[in-house]
Amino acid sequence: xxxxxxxxxxxxxxxxxxxxxxxxxxxxxxxxxxxxxxxxxxxxxxxxxxxxxxxxxxxxxxxxxxxxxxxxxxxxxxxxxxxxxxxxxxxxxxxxxxxxxxxxxxxxxxxxxxxxxxxxxxxxxxxxxxxxxxxxxxxxxxxxxxxxxxxxxxxxxxxxxxxxxxxxxxxxxxxxxxxxxxxxxxxxxxxxxxxxxxxxxxxxxxxxxxxxxxxxxxxxxxxxxxxxxxxxxxxxxxxxxxxxxxxxxxxxxxx
DNA sequence: GAGGTCAATCAGTTGG
DNA sequence: CCAACTGATTGACCTC
Numbered sequence: 481x482x483x484x485x486x487x488x489x490x491x492x493x494x495x496x497x498x499x500x501x502x503x504x505x506x507x508x509x510x511x512x513x514x515x516x517x518x519x520x521x522x523x524x525x526x527x528x529x530x531x532x533x534x535x536x537x538x539x540x541x542x543x544x545x546x547x548x549x550x551x552x553x554x555x556x557x558x559x560x561x562x563x564x565x566x567x568x569x570x571x572x573x574x575x576x577x578x579x580x581x582x583x584x585x586x587x588x589x590x591x592x593x594x595x596x597x598x599x600x601x602x603x604x605x606x607x608x609x610x611x612x613x614x615x616x617x618x619x620x621x622x623x624x625x626x627x628x629x630x631x632x633x634x635x636x637x638x639x640x641x642x643x644x645x646x647x648x649x650x651x652x653x654x655x656x657x658x659x660x661x662x663x664x665x666x667x668x669x670x671x672x673x674x675x676x677x678x679x680x681x682x683x684x685x686x687x688x689x690x691x692x693x694x695x696x697x698x699x700x701x702x703x704x705x706x707x708x709x710x711x712x713x714x715x716x717x718x719x720x721x722x723x724x725x726x727x728x729x730x731x732x733x734x735x
Numbered sequence: 736g737a738g739g740t741c742a743a744t745c746a747g748t749t750g751g
Numbered sequence: 752c753c754a755a756c757t758g759a760t761t762g763a764c765c766t767c
Contacts, residue, residue: 602746602747602748602757602758602759603757603758603759604747604748604749604757604758605757605758622739622740625738625739640759641758641759643739644758644759644760645757645758647740647741647759648757648758648759650740650741651741651742651743652756652757654741736767737766737767738765738766738767739764739765739766739767740763740764740765740766741762741763741764741765742761742762742763742764743760743761743762743763744759744760744761745758745759745760745761746757746758746759746760747756747757747758747759748755748756748757748758749754749755749756749757750753750754750755750756751752751753751754751755
């Protein structure tokens with residue numbers, strides 16, 4: 481399988497997001513936390529990048545190799561892969577996103593054009609960034625501070641963004657899991673309800689037969705009396721309940 | 736109190 | 752156009 485990822489990095493904003501003039505409600509703690517990181521990034525933010533096409537026979541396979549905790553993550557920043565070097569997330573709006581897809585050959589300097597008209601633009605992680613985050617998440621659903629920093633640095637993201645990604649990922653994984661669980665519980669409940677209904681009908685049927693005055697050896701030939709009933713909790717099959725409601729299999733054993 | 740996670744929510748983007 | 756997805760924020764709570 482060949483993954484072809486087109487990176488129109490000239491259209492991406494190389495982490496200029498930190499100057500976002502209208503980034504509202506920024507957590508002051510996060511700001512402090514990320515300040516040092518931003519200073520580091522300022523240096524590497526300058527070089528404009530050209531469009532590059534990355535072909536991955538095995539998508540970033542070298543990254544998957546043993547994502548241990550710190551040491552393995554540390555390998556990320558040492559990766560010579562061009563894709564790692566060009567992990568540049570972008571703030572996109574519908575127009576810029578379209579431009580990225582439709583007009584990929586044209587170089588547009590977006591560095592000073594992150595927000596037009598005061599509209600908030602949303603960061604979209606690149607495929608590569610998402611991929612690495614996903615792989616990392618598969619290994620560990622939480623990050624320690626060191627891992628967070630390493631991952632952030634390797635992906636050209638703020639530590640806070642990595643943190644938020646993991647938070648959201650955990651929340652949404654849990655949500656999906658709950659949906660699956662509730663669906664299966666609903667199915668189970670429906671099955672039990674219909675089973676309960678059937679059993680009630682059978683009991684009524686047996687009562688009717690019994691009240692008709694037929695001898696036991698005759699009415700036991702009716703389906704309702706012969707049916708084997710499976711206990712939903714233990715999964716054991718019980719013989720049809722007679723008028724006493726006693727498990728006939730058990731009673732025959734004991735007698 | 737610092738630093739972490741989680742739940743709830745908002746809001747921009749995307750795809751049908 | 753709308754539902755789904757997803758990045759981001761906020762506040763509550765927990766642990767050390």
